[in-house]
Amino acid sequence: MSILVIAEHDNAHLKTATLNAVAAAVKLGSEIHLLVAGSGCDAVAEQAAAVAGVAKVKVADAAHYADQTAENLAALIHAHAGGYSHILAAATSNGKNTLPRVAALLDVAQISDIIAVEDADTFVRPIYAGNALATVKSADAVKVITVRTTGFDPVSAVGGSATIETLASASDQGQARLIGREITKSARPELGAAKVIISGGRALGSGEAYRQLLEPLADKLGAALGASRAAVDAGFVPNDYQVGQTGKIVAPQLYIAIGISGAIQHLAGMKDSKVIVAINKDPDAPIFQVADYGLVADLFQVIPELTAAL
Amino acid sequence: MKVLVPIKRVVDFNVKVRVKADGSGIDLANVKMAMNPFDEIAVEEAVRQKEAGVVTEVVAVSCGVAACQETLRTALALGADRGVLVETDAELQPLAVAKLLKAIVGKEAPQLVILGKQAIDDDANQTGQMLAALLGWSQATFASKVVIDAAAGHVTVTREIDGGLETLELKLPAVVTTDLRLNEPRYATLPNIMKAKKKPLETLKPEDLGVDVSPRLTTLKVVEPPKRTAGVRVADVAQLIDKLKNEAKVIP
Numbered sequence: 296m297s298i299l300v301i302a303e304h305d306n307a308h309l310k311t312a313t314l315n316a317v318a319a320a321v322k323l324g325s326e327i328h329l330l331v332a333g334s335g336c337d338a339v340a341e342q343a344a345a346v347a348g349v350a351k352v353k354v355a356d357a358a359h360y361a362d363q364t365a366e367n368l369a370a371l372i373h374a375h376a377g378g379y380s381h382i383l384a385a386a387t388s389n390g391k392n393t394l395p396r397v398a399a400l401l402d403v404a405q406i407s408d409i410i411a412v413e414d415a416d417t418f419v420r421p422i423y424a425g426n427a428l429a430t431v432k433s434a435d436a437v438k439v440i441t442v443r444t445t446g447f448d449p450v451s452a453v454g455g456s457a458t459i460e461t462l463a464s465a466s467d468q469g470q471a472r473l474i475g476r477e478i479t480k481s482a483r484p485e486l487g488a489a490k491v492i493i494s495g496g497r498a499l500g501s502g503e504a505y506r507q508l509l510e511p512l513a514d515k516l517g518a519a520l521g522a523s524r525a526a527v528d529a530g531f532v533p534n535d536y537q538v539g540q541t542g543k544i545v546a547p548q549l550y551i552a553i554g555i556s557g558a559i560q561h562l563a564g565m566k567d568s569k570v571i572v573a574i575n576k577d578p579d580a581p582i583f584q585v586a587d588y589g590l591v592a593d594l595f596q597v598i599p600e601l602t603a604a605l
Numbered sequence: 606m607k608v609l610v611p612i613k614r615v616v617d618f619n620v621k622v623r624v625k626a627d628g629s630g631i632d633l634a635n636v637k638m639a640m641n642p643f644d645e646i647a648v649e650e651a652v653r654q655k656e657a658g659v660v661t662e663v664v665a666v667s668c669g670v671a672a673c674q675e676t677l678r679t680a681l682a683l684g685a686d687r688g689v690l691v692e693t694d695a696e697l698q699p700l701a702v703a704k705l706l707k708a709i710v711g712k713e714a715p716q717l718v719i720l721g722k723q724a725i726d727d728d729a730n731q732t733g734q735m736l737a738a739l740l741g742w743s744q745a746t747f748a749s750k751v752v753i754d755a756a757a758g759h760v761t762v763t764r765e766i767d768g769g770l771e772t773l774e775l776k777l778p779a780v781v782t783t784d785l786r787l788n789e790p791r792y793a794t795l796p797n798i799m800k801a802k803k804k805p806l807e808t809l810k811p812e813d814l815g816v817d818v819s820p821r822l823t824t825l826k827v828v829e830p831p832k833r834t835a836g837v838r839v840a841d842v843a844q845l846i847d848k849l850k851n852e853a854k855v856i857p
């Protein structure tokens with residue numbers, strides 16, 4: 296039996312989250328196949344074939360896979376699930392959207408957000424906003440799994456030489472139609488892939504202050520920008536900046552939390568960062584309990600100082 | 606049109622849970638329980654659509670122990686019209702819940718099911734997608750805006766995705782799961798809490814629905830994650846930079 300990993304891509308580029316999902320598949324120890332479902336996605340198939348550890352790339356190229364709608368992807372994966380003991384995807388918004396649907400079609404459980412592989416049936420996953428780690432064993436014939444990217448170091452994007460095979464498309468389910476996308480444009484690194492993240496909270500007070508204070512600092516450090524839920528809810532920044540239990544899970548080398556109190560839902564998304572810095576004017580803010588370096592100060596004063604001194 | 610809103614009773618989001626010393630699970634003795642926050646958003650959305658005249662009836666469903674009645678009463682106080690409890694003491698995993706909900710959909714024939722995107726206890730983020738698959742319906746997860754056009758037979762949903770937002774048009778009937786920014790749920794007022802006591806609440810068993818709820822996953826152990834210890838306080842910006850450069854070596 297082999298392992299099927301679903302590639303995450305935008306029809307032109309393979310997303311790095313795929314490399315983390317392949318890394319989890321490597322721990323399972325069987326032959327790994329990567330599924331590229333898209334439209335006009337030849338370039339992705341070639342990138343997929345170069346991923347270290349992948350034996351075969353299976354490509355389903357059809358117009359109705361262009362937008363990665365769950366109905367069509369799940370139908371395709373379900374149709375080609377035979378022969379696989381495990382079906383994996385990164386726990387991205389696409390992976391979370393599609394894999395439970397695949398699992399239900401196969402009448403098996405889905406295992407969300409694994410951070411470790413114990414053996415072929417047994418996995419570790421966080422529950423209760425990461426306040427506990429559960430080891431779960433599956434009794435199903437096929438394990439359908441989403442992989443928390445911070446739990447597995449990515450495999451190399453190069454060095455592999457997989458064969459590329461064409462896969463028959465499943466029919467268009469015709470149930471959902473993409474009307475449009477508003478993708479946040481940024482020249483900065485992606486939150487999931489950044490080595491340094493500057494994250495701002497409610498204390499910034501406005502989108503303008505957020506940008507004026509945090510962007511120059513992020514520029515100096517080559518950092519990605521993130522935010523607490525409160526900062527997103529208040530409209531300072533777009534939704535995809537949110538770090539936390541129900542936002543993005545990150546683990547950079549350096550995470551700087553600025554004017555963020557450190558609610559458990561926020562900590563759930565960043566407490567595995569290598570070094571955490573907290574800047575908060577309240578000496579009792581819970582964020583200091585996880586910070587390697589804490590600075591009790593008014594951010595409006597120290598952020599310009601910090602930016603200037605770097 | 607009728608909307609079904611599945612709601613889960615979970616540990617209140619403010620509670621810092623503790624792992625049991627024997628590693629068998631989370632200590633739930635005397636812990637405050639509440640409606641899953643994403644399900645409050647789901648109830649609010651359905652009730653607003655009813656207030657806007659788009660939806661005619663809002664039915665809340667909860668699967669679990671008898672105490673889920675309280676959670677259903679909360680939904681009724683927030684404006685749901687009726688409650689259905691699928692009562693069982695068995696452990697329910699998302700696939701089992703989706704099967705129970707499919708059976709309820711079979712009885713109630715709603716045009717739309719609005720669930721939370723994620724339960725904050727198991728953090729599974731699965732049930733809505735599974736239900737949509739079992740029904741063969743379309744789905745829009747992580748919704749931040751829902752516009753129903755019943756006459757045209759579709760619903761337009763804006764979704765929070767990794768890169769930003771996307772908008773999908775789904776054929777009805779459909780499944781939608783809520784994200785945080787869909788709306789801000791109201792608080793139940795005392796008169797509405799009183800009124801909720803008189804609203805109908807039906808109780809069924811999984812056997813009545815012919816659904817096998819046996820778990821597929823066994824939890825072998827539950828442990829606390831490695832603890833991060835608080836580090837040091839720095840006096841000023843100069844000291845912070847010094848530490849990051851020379852001690853942590855995370856900036857050049």
Ligand SMILES: Cc1cc2nc3c(=O)[nH]c(=O)nc-3n(C[C@H](O)[C@H](O)[C@H](O)COP(=O)(O)OP(=O)(O)OC[C@H]3O[C@@H](n4cnc5c(N)ncnc54)[C@H](O)[C@@H]3O)c2cc1C
Nearest residue numbers: 496497498523524525539540541542554556561576577594
């Ligand atoms: C279901 C659910 C899911 C959630 N998911 C998430 C999630 O994914 N991510 C997330 O972040 N939150 C999430 N939350 C929200 C979370 O509980 C907190 O409400 C949120 O993280 C608080 O954001 P904050 O720290 O920016 O704001 P606050 O808690 O208001 O903190 C602001 C901080 O700024 C400090 N401050 C004020 N002025 C200054 C100044 N001038 N200089 C320096 N410091 C200052 C204050 O001392 C305070 O500590 C979720 C909540 C629920 C119920």
Ligand SMILES: Nc1ncnc2c1ncn2[C@@H]1O[C@H](COP(=O)(O)O)[C@@H](O)[C@H]1O
Nearest residue numbers: 611612668720721723724729730731732
């Ligand atoms: N036991 C349950 N009873 C009713 N609804 C549930 C139950 N479990 C999950 N749900 C619904 O499914 C959503 C997602 O839950 P989960 O897939 O467990 O993260 C929740 O927000 C609820 O809307």
